[in-house]
Amino acid sequence: RALLANNARLLVLPGCRHANLISRFMRLMLGRLSADWERRWGHPIALVETFVDPTLHRGTAYKVSGWVQLGQTAGWKRDADDFYLRHGTPKQVWVRELARKACAKLRAPQLPPTWATVEQSVRPKCTFHVEPILSLMAMLQGQIAEFRRPQALGYPVAGLLSLMVMAMATGVRYGAEDLADYADTLSQGQLRALGFRRDRHSGRYRAPKRTTFQRVMEAVYAPALETVLLRWQEQVLGPSQDPLVIVDGKKLRHGGRELVNMVDGQGRFLGSALTPDKTNEVPVARQMLARMDLEEKLVLADALHTCKQTAQQIHLEQGGDYLLTVKPNHHELHQELGKLFTEQPLSPSGHATDPCPNPGEELRSAGDPSLGLPGSDAHPGGLPRGAVGGELGEADPSGRGLACRAGVPDQQS
Template sequence: MTLKTDSPFETDPPVFLLKDLTTRALETHEYALAGQLLEQQHYLGDCPAGRQLLQVVEYQGHWVALLDWGPACWKLADRETHIGWTHQQRAQRLGLIVQNRRFLVLGQERMPNLASRALGLSLRALPEHWKALHGYCPVMAETFTDIEQFEGTCYKATNWKPLGLTKGFERHRADYFRKHGRPKKLWIKSLNRNSLRILTGMDVPKAYERGLNQNSPERDLALTKGQMLGLREHFQKHFTDPRRDNRTYPASSLLVFITMALLAGRDTLTSIQRYGNLLTNQQRRWLDFPLKKGTSVRKAPSWSALYNFLTQIKPDDFASCLNLWLGSNLGTLPRALAIDGKWIRDQALSLCLSEHETGAPVAVGFAEKKSKTDENKREGEQTVALKLYANTNLEGATITGDALNNNKPQAHAITQAGAHYFLQLKNENRHAYKAADRLAQEGSPLLPTRKNPTPPTDASTSEA
């Protein structure tokens, strides 16, 4: 009796037979059989951990190839360089890439034609197979080949792009890697003609939102590693720690951490403290957080540690010191800025100019300590904004803000600083709203139209 897992081919089949190959996603009850075949015939064995999709390629009901797809590698320098990812984009959008972890052509002989055809079929079906299970289509695939055993012929034939060799490490447990001494070649394959645009664009299309990691703390990092280290060094030199004792956390570390948390949208002391708990151990090491006793784990500051620190520092000293560093880094920052106000410890209102794409800060200011009310927020935010515009190099920048910032003093201050602005307009400001609506109905100034266009001349009735 012939089993469906018995390959019908003893040698590489001719091209006309390859046209009859089909592919489908395996049902859950078929996973055990597929895992058994991978364990027996694949040189790496089965890899059920993290499995998210199994595909089978068939010829007249017989299995001829198996493909195991799972999550992409957390970090690959060559991949990140090729895509053009920032750390935040990688952390948020890694789920849009899938990895071909196992590819097995059933049978005792190598069959390059069958392998290439099977891989091509599976790739074309992969986005829809993945969407049926996970609700979105991946836009890129990656895989590795052992350079000591395989040349990657089938990957070349199906237009995968080689990106270089790995450094010969494998993941061990959750956060550590160990050297195995067998570098592998990295390959990538775009599954969508707009894959790079989706992976690096400012906004991800709605159809791919289910593939995003919305809970990654690295997604919210407004500073790169180099900027974090540079800012911490700057605070060490230019900020005087007012605390006399209880310096478990260096002032420079806490100031950088609070800045990052505010720019990541954490606008209460509790949310700032929780933000620290989400940081990885490596990110905590960058911030020079202390080690937990007897472990290699860095501990994030507690609510009381943050509160005690914030009640002892002068917000204006914090802001002026930070702005000094930001001013020296303006040349490396984009010039599209957003203005936004947040509260610290429910007393001091902070106002920040930050870049649109990553949230990296450009300038900050603080209002006087007042109770947390809507009226105080309006007054404080507008006053501090005028101070920021006057003391920050905004030449050529574009400022965006909400309707609170749309008033004559702010608009005048922005233009006086050599910047442009896009400020939200609501119908509470009736006269300005009506004027803007009237101008919009007249058409775009970039594509003007004649008010009294000349009627077209009928060529058949025109004089010769």
């Protein structure tokens, strides 16, 4: 955000039209903008943007000045309360680079070091639309009971929790102090929309402070809150279509507690839970998976979860698949997998190097029953979940797997 500047207006009066006036002005302005900005604010500008209403203009002045059209807006506008309302008239978005390859650098997973320090210094700002926030507050009011004394209700719990969700989605990550800093950036209209009360002396809506956030985070019932957030997320985004369920346990820094998180392949939140004392994340992860629909899903987890109970629950009880890490300390399982995945040379000459089995032999499946994990039963053709058919290899009714090259001589010239 700090590396981008917006050109809000471009106006040429009817009586002042001269050839190439706009393009000359644009060249002079953009030629000094970044340097002027750095002198005033201490950092450069990498990219400039502007908007064009296609019902009124075609953006010709920007096009001839080297601007590029990225696409259209979603059709929202700011309203009087500093939230956003849909107006149904998308605008064209045009940008121009002021630094070499600025677009590629801004899209990169990591910004250049000099740019990263600029972004880190910018305080997050609320950009949420009205409808999803009001729908979240309505869900919270119906499901999360007020647990504080009446004197503390200047900040209703539904508004506080909605504010926390807004802050987290905007990039706030580091606890109550940062939440309070974020709350200070909200406008009077935004604070009113969250249900906060006016200060009786100043008449202004107050932003909650660090201690208010701390008390709410310590007292709110986490499972009920998670249920509401998952329902609201599905209402806003629709059901998750990603087939992955990623299990990840993390130690909380300085807290001495462990948290188990689940997300899909796109990073979408699927649930989280604290690990009780004197246990680990494995039983907690199984409890979380038990609440999910794993049909046609693939569960990914690290080596800590590689055990029969977890595999059986995922595959046999809930109809999903799993991809679990196997480390050398799983001695027998690690050795068996090493044998199964050893590459064999493919040669059309001689039985000694022919990968097709001799009569009476069977191919070992990649899902080998000797591994002892659910889903490792042998399948026709030696492959999991179905036999191979077609011209390159028909499933043998005898159960041997792929039929060897019938009618093809052992030695080929």
